[in-house]
Amino acid sequence: MRWSIDGAHDVIRLIAGRLGLGAVTFLVVTLIVFAGTQLLPGDVAQQVLGPSATQATLAALRHTLGLDQAPYVRYLSWLGRLLTGNLGVSLVNGLPNSELIGPRLLHTLLLAGATAVFSVPFALVVGAAAAMLRDSLFDRVVTIVTLCVVSVPEFFLATVLVLIFAVKLGWVPAISYITEFHSVGQLLRSLALPVVSLSCVVVAQMARMTRAAILNVMNSPYIEMAILKGVPRRRIILRHALSNVIGPIANVVALNLAYLVGGVIIVETIFAYPGIAKLTVDAVSTRDMPLLEACAMIFCSAYLLFVLLADLFAIVSNPRLRHPK
Amino acid sequence: MSIEAAGDTAPTRRRLRLSGTAWVGASIVAFWIAMAIGGPWLAPYDRGTLVSDNIFDPIGSQFLLGTDYLGRDMLSRLLAGARTTLGLAGVGTALAILIGAPLGMLAAVIGGWVDMALSRAVDALLSIPTLLFGLVIVAAIGSYIPVLLLAAALAYAPGHFRLARALSMDMNVMDFVEVARARGESTWWIARQEILPNIVMPLLTDIGLRFVFVLLFMSGLSFLGLGVQPPDADWGAMVRENLSGLSYGYAAALVPATALASLTIGINLVIDSLSARTGRNISRGGA
Numbered sequence: 168m169r170w171s172i173d174g175a176h177d178v179i180r181l182i183a184g185r186l187g188l189g190a191v192t193f194l195v196v197t198l199i200v201f202a203g204t205q206l207l208p209g210d211v212a213q214q215v216l217g218p219s220a221t222q223a224t225l226a227a228l229r230h231t232l233g234l235d236q237a238p239y240v241r242y243l244s245w246l247g248r249l250l251t252g253n254l255g256v257s258l259v260n261g262l263p264n265s266e267l268i269g270p271r272l273l274h275t276l277l278l279a280g281a282t283a284v285f286s287v288p289f290a291l292v293v294g295a296a297a298a299m300l301r302d303s304l305f306d307r308v309v310t311i312v313t314l315c316v317v318s319v320p321e322f323f324l325a326t327v328l329v330l331i332f333a334v335k336l337g338w339v340p341a342i343s344y345i346t347e348f349h350s351v352g353q354l355l356r357s358l359a360l361p362v363v364s365l366s367c368v369v370v371a372q373m374a375r376m377t378r379a380a381i382l383n384v385m386n387s388p389y390i391e392m393a394i395l396k397g398v399p400r401r402r403i404i405l406r407h408a409l410s411n412v413i414g415p416i417a418n419v420v421a422l423n424l425a426y427l428v429g430g431v432i433i434v435e436t437i438f439a440y441p442g443i444a445k446l447t448v449d450a451v452s453t454r455d456m457p458l459l460e461a462c463a464m465i466f467c468s469a470y471l472l473f474v475l476l477a478d479l480f481a482i483v484s485n486p487r488l489r490h491p492k
Numbered sequence: 493m494s495i496e497a498a499g500d501t502a503p504t505r506r507r508l509r510l511s512g513t514a515w516v517g518a519s520i521v522a523f524w525i526a527m528a529i530g531g532p533w534l535a536p537y538d539r540g541t542l543v544s545d546n547i548f549d550p551i552g553s554q555f556l557l558g559t560d561y562l563g564r565d566m567l568s569r570l571l572a573g574a575r576t577t578l579g580l581a582g583v584g585t586a587l588a589i590l591i592g593a594p595l596g597m598l599a600a601v602i603g604g605w606v607d608m609a610l611s612r613a614v615d616a617l618l619s620i621p622t623l624l625f626g627l628v629i630v631a632a633i634g635s636y637i638p639v640l641l642l643a644a645a646l647a648y649a650p651g652h653f654r655l656a657r658a659l660s661m662d663m664n665v666m667d668f669v670e671v672a673r674a675r676g677e678s679t680w681w682i683a684r685q686e687i688l689p690n691i692v693m694p695l696l697t698d699i700g701l702r703f704v705f706v707l708l709f710m711s712g713l714s715f716l717g718l719g720v721q722p723p724d725a726d727w728g729a730m731v732r733e734n735l736s737g738l739s740y741g742y743a744a745a746l747v748p749a750t751a752l753a754s755l756t757i758g759i760n761l762v763i764d765s766l767s768a769r770t771g772r773n774i775s776r777g778g779a
Contacts, residue, residue, distance in 0.1 A: 320756070
């Protein structure tokens with residue numbers, strides 16, 4: 168591995184390349200979302216005004232909404248507004264989407280943040296322990312349990328958790344009441360079930376990937392060399408393995424945070440949690456396209472950001488990626 | 493190479509133990525496939541008939557798996573739902589591979605701007621969480637079965653595209669492909685005669701995991717109330733309709749959820765032991 172100025176230069180070029188690629192991907196995503204929400208649906212004007220509208224009023228509304236323009240003109244003006252932070256106006260109640268989304272987004276960030284704070288350290292410890300105690304009973308139990316947990320749908324886990332902790336034990340409410348703030352204790356109890364349901368899959372997945380990442384490093388020739396030299400196991404892990412495993416693990420964490428973006432949709436629905444995912448699902452039911460568009464772009468941007476972060480961690484940590492052929 | 497081959501006895505033990513869990517997994521999967529095929533003949537009642545005056549009869553009452561939120565027989569609905577659930581996921585998976593794999597192969601063989609354009613489009617599709625993608629499609633067109641299948645196919649074709657492209661790229665530099673090129677064979681001929689036969693098996697071994705993704709995608713949409721619509725019900729829709737009883741302690745929603753969980757666990761147990769054998773790691777990537 169060479170760490171010359173040349174090498175650092177390569178890394179910077181590679182990272183710049185990934186960022187550029189991310190920007191291109193973002194543009195294509197906007198195209199897909201725009202096509203899905205604006206080109207596919209039938210006549211929005213007809214939908215707003217109802218079946219009894221006359222041709223003249225329909226035409227007038229189409230003109231006001233800009234629907235009579237060419238698709239690419241509409242796309243460009245929509246993209247321009249999006250990039251300047253203008254999220255549009257909800258079709259259903261006429262409020263600016265940013266006002267509808269704002270408080271919901273905070274709730275979702277609270278849920279996702281609490282899940283991350285709880286699950287990341289937990290998963291890393293479990294994964295690392297399983298890797299160090301490879302083939303022990305603990306490792307086997309972790310392997311099987313995490314495999315089962317990553318396989319099942321979130322609503323199965325959530326249903327079981329509700330039955331145990333809300334119905335049988337009565338420790339926590341089955342539905343999240345976080346809109347009225349009473350006390351920290353009450354807030355934590357409301358958050359408990361959604362956070363645990365969401366964490367289950369993320370923890371299991373992250374622990375599996377952490378275990379695999381560590382074992383991958385432990386199987387590499389230089390570790391074998393260290394073992395043959397008689398270096399103590401603890402020292403091998405702390406001095407030789409850990410520094411090379413941080414990159415892959417950062418990659419694992421970022422990927423799983425990206426996964427949270429999707430998982431949150433199911434979990435918010437099951438607990439009637441007033442977050443942005445619930446808002447998105449409601450927007451689909453009422454066919455409120457401008458609102459759906461805004462929510463979808465927020466989700467996609469977050470997802471894209473985490474995947475990009477995961478990519479960057481992978482580049483910085485992998486000498487073979489740092490020096491591509 | 494020789495070091496691995498010489499290895500100690502651990503791998504052998506590991507293999508035997510794993511095939512035990514693989515058997516468990518395979519039996520679960522076989523059971524549900526049998527139920528999906530034979531369910532309608534085994535069902536004691538019609539799935540839509542109100543059989544009980546009580547809603548949420550418990551498991552093990554006069555009705556084996558209890559009754560649902562309207563008083564319909566849970567077992568009969570579960571059996572009818574098995575066919576819907578497995579059938580939709582099966583067709584969705586097949587469509588995804590039929591769209592994704594040929595395009596991936598062509599992108600690798602043709603290369604140049606075709607590969608570039610397809611790969612960028614696929615990257616963008618992969619940057620949209622699949623469930624969100626499904627929501628956008630359903631919002632735009634509606635919750636019809638063909639639309640759901642199309643959404644699943646489009647959401648999961650990128651995975652097949654990437655795999656097929658990577659596999660074909662490896663084949664593309666093989667001597668026999670170079671020879672075919674030098675002979676002046678057409679791109680189409682090379683793809684069909686030289687590349688396809690060599691990538692079919694690895695593509696097929698990947699199907700199990702993809703099936704689980706599509707299964708979770710479909711039931712996720714149904715659970716949100718945006719997938720299969722009444723009177724049809726897959727397991728995801730059945731969880732949703734019985735969810736209201738959950739906070740009162742009625743476990744009816746758990747029945748279809750458990751069925752779904754057992755199926756996905758079963759499939760993953762089989763895949764896991766197969767991939768342990770071939771040294772590959774599974775992950776929930778692309779979800």
